[in-house]
Amino acid sequence: MGEEARVSPLKNFVAGGVAGACLLLAGHPLDTIKVRLQTQPKAPCAQYVLYRGTYDCFRKTVTKEGVLGLYKGMGAPLAGVAPMMAISFFGFGLGKQLQQPDPNKPLTHTQIFLSGCLGGVFTTVIVAPGERIKCLLQVQASGGSSRYAGPVDCAIRLYKTQGIRSVYKGTVLTLIRDVPSNGLYFLTYEFLKNFLTPEGQSVSQLSTPKILLAGGIAGILNWTIALPPDVLKSNFQTAPDGKYRGVVDVLRTLLREEGPKSLYKGFNAVFLRAFPANAACFLGFEMALKGLNAFAPSL
Numbered sequence: 001m002g003e004e005a006r007v008s009p010l011k012n013f014v015a016g017g018v019a020g021a022c023l024l025l026a027g028h029p030l031d032t033i034k035v036r037l038q039t040q041p042k043a044p045c046a047q048y049v050l051y052r053g054t055y056d057c058f059r060k061t062v063t064k065e066g067v068l069g070l071y072k073g074m075g076a077p078l079a080g081v082a083p084m085m086a087i088s089f090f091g092f093g094l095g096k097q098l099q100q101p102d103p104n105k106p107l108t109h110t111q112i113f114l115s116g117c118l119g120g121v122f123t124t125v126i127v128a129p130g131e132r133i134k135c136l137l138q139v140q141a142s143g144g145s146s147r148y149a150g151p152v153d154c155a156i157r158l159y160k161t162q163g164i165r166s167v168y169k170g171t172v173l174t175l176i177r178d179v180p181s182n183g184l185y186f187l188t189y190e191f192l193k194n195f196l197t198p199e200g201q202s203v204s205q206l207s208t209p210k211i212l213l214a215g216g217i218a219g220i221l222n223w224t225i226a227l228p229p230d231v232l233k234s235n236f237q238t239a240p241d242g243k244y245r246g247v248v249d250v251l252r253t254l255l256r257e258e259g260p261k262s263l264y265k266g267f268n269a270v271f272l273r274a275f276p277a278n279a280a281c282f283l284g285f286e287m288a289l290k291g292l293n294a295f296a297p298s299l
């Protein structure tokens with residue numbers, strides 16, 4: 001695919017951390033809205049619905065909790081998203097390196113997709129507990145209760161009451177969400193980078209607007225397949241213990257109670273966030289990588 005430079009999983013790791021910080025700063029407010037919409041209690045009739053949509057949720061959150069309300073639950077992701085993206089980019093780089101013994105031989109689309117999937121497998125170790133804690137905090141804030149004082153308190157209480165299984169509740173759904181979507185994410189970005197590079201130029205010279213465009217579209221496509229399992233995951237991770245017997249049970253219950261449209265709950269918030277957050281993410285990655293290539297070329 002016209003990739004020229006030697007892939008360094010280590011550089012990918014560091015630059016991926018920077019990418020994660022950019023992703024979070026640009027995207028967390030809309031993530032809060034997404035989780036609140038996805039998990040709001042089912043109302044007996046339209047009149048009693050807590051949030052009528054993305055804008056209504058945004059307005060009510062800001063009115064009731066101030067702008068900082070949109071950044072609720074950011075403690076866990078702050079400690080989680082930068083490492084998560086670092087691991088994701090590392091796994092992607094490692095997957096590429098393992099499949100590309102000769103750096104001059106371009107990888108196929110399938111190989112790039114599989115490299116991205118590897119990143120998704122690696123990240124689940126920290127994403128599953130991070131998402132469990134983040135979703136519980138986001139939902140408790142919208143429900144008006146304050147059972148957990150913060151991410152650390154939440155993690156300790158989950159662990160103390162039901163052990164590590166409770167902290168890792170939702171792991172299978174996290175894998176279902178993140179493995180294929182990670183593959184599509186990186187494949188889309190690499191494909192668009194090559195597609196947008198003018199004939200005879202190097203992909204490493206791609207302009208900032210084109211990087212933003214490729215990153216934004218990669219984010220959108222990633223969420224197109226990640227959203228249905230994400231809805232199931234958010235509901236499963238925030239449900240009282242024993243409410244669902246497993247992954248299939250959440251799916252069946254949601255389809256029975258709210259219909260197939262419920263699998264795309266939070267659609268507007270997700271897609272409003274996906275473009276800017278992932279555009280910022282890939283721009284952060286490319287800038288950090290450039291810096292590393294200049295200051296630590298042998299890393």
Ligand SMILES: CC(=O)O[C@H](CC(=O)[O-])C[N+](C)(C)C
Pocket residue numbers: 023088177178181182185219222223226274277278
């Ligand atoms: C589904 C998801 O978490 O996507 C990440 C980007 C985002 O918008 O949060 C990227 N990645 C698939 C690499 C985890």
